[in-house]
Amino acid sequence: MKSVTLLLAALALLWLGGCGGSEKSNGTGATIVVGSKPFTESYVLAEIFSQALEREGLRVERRFGLGSTLIAFAALRQGEIDVYPEYTGTISEAILKRPGAGMTEISTALADVGMRMLPDLGFSNSYAMAMPQHLADERAIRRISDLTAYPDLRTAVSHEFLEREDGWPGLRHAYGLPQRPEGIAHGLAYRAAAEGRIDLTDAYSTDGDLAEWKLAVIDDDLGYFPVYLAVPLVAADLDPGARAVLESLAGRFDESLMRRLNARAVVDGESFANIARSFLDNDSVSEAGTGRRSGVAKRLLHNLVVHLQLTGVALAFASIAGIGLAAVLHNRPAAARAVLYLAGLLQTIPSIALLALMIPLFGVGLLPAVVALFLYALLPILRSSLTALTTVSPLLQEVGEAMGMTPGQRLRHVLIPLALPHILSGLRIAAVICIGTATLAAFIGAGGLGEPIVTGLALNDTGLILQGAVPAALLALLTELLFEALERRLVPAHMRTSPAA
Amino acid sequence: MERHFGPAARLCKADVRYGEAHILDNISLSIAPGLVTAIVGESGSGKSTLLRLLNGLVRPANGEVEVFGSPLDTSDLPRVRRRIGYAVQDVGLFPHLTVIANVLLPVEIAEGDVRAGRRRAEYLMTLMGLDPGLGNRYPHELSGGQQQRVGICRAMIGRPPLLLLDESFSGIDALTRTEIHERFLRIQADEDIAVVLVTHDVREAATLGRQIVVLRSGRIEAVGETTELLARPPGDYARRLMEPLLR
Numbered sequence: 001m002k003s004v005t006l007l008l009a010a011l012a013l014l015w016l017g018g019c020g021g022s023e024k025s026n027g028t029g030a031t032i033v034v035g036s037k038p039f040t041e042s043y044v045l046a047e048i049f050s051q052a053l054e055r056e057g058l059r060v061e062r063r064f065g066l067g068s069t070l071i072a073f074a075a076l077r078q079g080e081i082d083v084y085p086e087y088t089g090t091i092s093e094a095i096l097k098r099p100g101a102g103m104t105e106i107s108t109a110l111a112d113v114g115m116r117m118l119p120d121l122g123f124s125n126s127y128a129m130a131m132p133q134h135l136a137d138e139r140a141i142r143r144i145s146d147l148t149a150y151p152d153l154r155t156a157v158s159h160e161f162l163e164r165e166d167g168w169p170g171l172r173h174a175y176g177l178p179q180r181p182e183g184i185a186h187g188l189a190y191r192a193a194a195e196g197r198i199d200l201t202d203a204y205s206t207d208g209d210l211a212e213w214k215l216a217v218i219d220d221d222l223g224y225f226p227v228y229l230a231v232p233l234v235a236a237d238l239d240p241g242a243r244a245v246l247e248s249l250a251g252r253f254d255e256s257l258m259r260r261l262n263a264r265a266v267v268d269g270e271s272f273a274n275i276a277r278s279f280l281d282n283d284s285v286s287e288a289g290t291g292r293r294s295g296v297a298k299r300l301l302h303n304l305v306v307h308l309q310l311t312g313v314a315l316a317f318a319s320i321a322g323i324g325l326a327a328v329l330h331n332r333p334a335a336a337r338a339v340l341y342l343a344g345l346l347q348t349i350p351s352i353a354l355l356a357l358m359i360p361l362f363g364v365g366l367l368p369a370v371v372a373l374f375l376y377a378l379l380p381i382l383r384s385s386l387t388a389l390t391t392v393s394p395l396l397q398e399v400g401e402a403m404g405m406t407p408g409q410r411l412r413h414v415l416i417p418l419a420l421p422h423i424l425s426g427l428r429i430a431a432v433i434c435i436g437t438a439t440l441a442a443f444i445g446a447g448g449l450g451e452p453i454v455t456g457l458a459l460n461d462t463g464l465i466l467q468g469a470v471p472a473a474l475l476a477l478l479t480e481l482l483f484e485a486l487e488r489r490l491v492p493a494h495m496r497t498s499p500a501a
Numbered sequence: 502m503e504r505h506f507g508p509a510a511r512l513c514k515a516d517v518r519y520g521e522a523h524i525l526d527n528i529s530l531s532i533a534p535g536l537v538t539a540i541v542g543e544s545g546s547g548k549s550t551l552l553r554l555l556n557g558l559v560r561p562a563n564g565e566v567e568v569f570g571s572p573l574d575t576s577d578l579p580r581v582r583r584r585i586g587y588a589v590q591d592v593g594l595f596p597h598l599t600v601i602a603n604v605l606l607p608v609e610i611a612e613g614d615v616r617a618g619r620r621r622a623e624y625l626m627t628l629m630g631l632d633p634g635l636g637n638r639y640p641h642e643l644s645g646g647q648q649q650r651v652g653i654c655r656a657m658i659g660r661p662p663l664l665l666l667d668e669s670f671s672g673i674d675a676l677t678r679t680e681i682h683e684r685f686l687r688i689q690a691d692e693d694i695a696v697v698l699v700t701h702d703v704r705e706a707a708t709l710g711r712q713i714v715v716l717r718s719g720r721i722e723a724v725g726e727t728t729e730l731l732a733r734p735p736g737d738y739a740r741r742l743m744e745p746l747l748r
Contacts (some may be wrong), residue, residue: 399593402556404583409610417597492597494641 027101032242035071035081035364035445036064039186039458040265041125041206041230041258047276049232049246055280056245056248066364067443068160069094071356075445077113080363082235083246087125087228091117093166093488100226114236118243119250122231123206123258127161127225129171129218130203132193136216144175145222151178153199158186161202166226168202168279170402174224187457190215206255208262209460265461296467299452299496304471307448310366310441311434314373319427321374322381327411330389340386341381351376355444369446376437377430384426388419420490421497428483435476441467449475507570509534509663509695510555515518515564517550517719524550526719528564532663537689537696539727541703541742546716548699549590552665555697556585563640568663583611586656586664590699592648594640600651601636607659618658625654628684630677650681657688666688666698670705682708707731707746715739 032053036046043064050060063081066072073095075081092101096109108119129144131153136142139150147153161167162183171177179200184192189201203210203217210217230253232246261279264270329336346354346458354375358368392415400414416423442450449468456464487496508531517525525547532538540548553559554566557578566573574581586607594603601622608618623633629650640648649672656664661725670678670685686709689696700706706713706727713730715738716724723730723739730748734740740747 055549141524395589395591395593396595398558399587399589400593401578402558402582402585402587402589403607403610404579404581404585405610406579409579413606414595418595420597492639495597 013213015224028326030239030242031059031061032083032239033061033063033081035066035084036062037066037069037084038067038443038454039204040208040262042085043206043272043455043458044261044265044275045121045230047272048249048279049083049085051273051276051280052245052249053242056241058239058242060243063364063445065442065451065458066445067352067356067454071359071364071444074359075364076115076233076235078359078363079235080365080445082238082242083232085121085230086117086228086233088117088120089126089166089226089228091231091233093226094164097165099166110233110235115394116234116236116238118232119235120231120245121249122230122251122253123255124227124229125204125206125255125258126220126222126228128169128203128205128213129200129216130190130193130201130210130215132196133214133216135199136218141218143219144171144177144224145221147200147218148176148178153179154197155179155200156184156192156198157181158188158189158201159183168175171224174222185457187460191460206258206262207266208259208264209266210259212263212267269459269461300467300471303447303449303451303468304475306366306446307435307450307472307475310369310373310438310446310448311431314438315369315377315431315434317370317425317477318377318381318430320376322426322430323423325382326385326389327415330386330415336386336390338377340383341387343382346375347379351440352443355440359444364445366446368444369441369448371433373438373441377434380429380433381423381426384422384429385419388422388426389415391422392418421487421495423482424487424491425497428480431479431483432476435479439472507534508532508567508570510697511565511567512551512554512561513565513567515554515561515566516555517547517559518562519739523719525554525561528554528719530714530721530724532695532697533712534662534695535690535693536711537698537709538714539706539715540697540699540714540716541706542699542716542722544701545718547719548716549667550590551716552587552667552697552699555663555665555667556582556587583659584661584663585608586661588652588656588661588664588666588669590667590669592640592645592652594648594651594655599637600643600727603651604636604658605641607655609683610658613659621660622654622658625657625688626651628688629654630681630684639726646677647675653685655692660692662693662695664694664696666696668700669698671700671702678705685709703743715742729730 034046034050036042046064050062051209053060066075069090072084092098092106157168168181190213193201193215264275266483329339354372358372362368362371400410438448439450439453441448442454449472452464453468464488510532512528515528527620543546557573559616598684604622605618608615626633631650649669653669674682698709710727713727723735734743
């Protein structure tokens, strides 16, 4: 028992070490947490917000790449972030569900949930439909109305667009469009269109790479798409100094400037930090400051450490819970079955959905990610532990009992050692699952090796994606080897389960 | 260790039922201290169940079980069981432990002196004709007969005043068995152990047992001093069972 207490204490320390620096505090010297959604413009604007705030001496923490509008909005609502760039159209349509709401109506509704929309940045990034230039020329498609004549166009739109009332459903209704779109990650859509694998996709009017991919924007001739003015969306109780800084950015942009800034990130591969710095320099809010720019190796190390923390803590708690539950349940078949069903059910929730479901409960960042990973790791550990414990020979259990073992001693001397080979294989599977799934945790601002992947997806930057994917794969491999070594140490040769051992 | 006089164990009108079936029926029996009681009978006669009554693995539907002079304390079975050695029919060595770790396990769980236990383990293994060098092997590397003897050593490691043996010598080859029997009796007498030995082999029962109990379909058919019983087998069943000994 003492060792369990020690273990829990160690985990708590590890946990505190992992989160300690990232807790948001209000009051003097407050840290402003800036969020962004996972697409280029959102990153660029969020980085500009961050550097502008830093230049005024405010401490900033970046939580970029939050998986979707709902995730970012929930994070702001829960006070996990203080500001992120949003668009008026998105606020009225997707968040407040009040299509066509006026500015005052939006402001009132936001105030009700403790938020405030600051003056707009000076440009609108509206939805648009785009297709390869040559195809548009070939079929003389200039306006969205023209699309009705071509039901055969292979259409793929971003998942959010596919679902949003002001996205595809409304557009199809307004124009009577016959196409049946698939969902596609926005970061991949332009490349897919340029390579001729799809014919039509949704676009943002300020996207920097439309020209690069030789895509034509189709005119919204019925004026269906609402205006999407970019605004900083902030918590109502945001530090007044910070608010002043963000308000000072109002009207500093226009559409062509934004398109150029985006192009520098997507086409030229310039870092967000550089783009933001030069924007602020030209635009001179004040003299140059340095963003926290770190080299690839340093960033990689940081991501790796966060990744290990995420998976390590989740796995440790899942082991305690899984093995503990199995110990309690292994001679209660009915209860065991119920718990297994439940754990199995959790496993069937797609990881990104499970992560998103954690936000209302635990906000964004490490905690919800760890909880989600914990839930994923639980099933393989619980299942293998249960199998292990229920298949331990009844004869040997009785021998232990007859020897005068207390229930605790039977667990320690008979059940656990005999179950260990199976339990280890469950832990091994759970660990590998965790390492893989943890890359998705970046969508809810937990960081880790998923961060370069999410950013890379937004920028369509394969190199950046590999910076996350390769270390994650190596880590999984290393984990396999580690468990093999552990098995070799703990399990006598004739009782090992892994084929390699 | 507390010492008591009178029987090491006692069954009084004990019934064991499994559903409708009567496994043991109205069994009354005293196990003499410091002596070997052999239980014989055909398979299915309830011999193993009788052993398991004595260490509380089986509870009687009716009747009483007394061990060391008092009713079997079901509220603290581990304490009682640590004073009752038990070698099961199927040996039941733990596959994840080496031979020596198996033998020492009862010492470890009773939080006894492991170093002294190690010396005793070597002594017992040597006595049972096992090379102490086998200690570092795993059970599956030993022959069936060797495993059985390890099982006996494990049952005896804690100097139990009561020892329950279930067919514990059956896998040992005939020549070695005679030798082992002799050595076993010597240590049993030395340490004043009450032994209940279940065996299907009446020769073994006669060699080791001072008292013999004949079980038939869950009832006691005959019970008595070995010499007495051999001289005057009470009834046909006992006579047929003892046939091999009566020339």
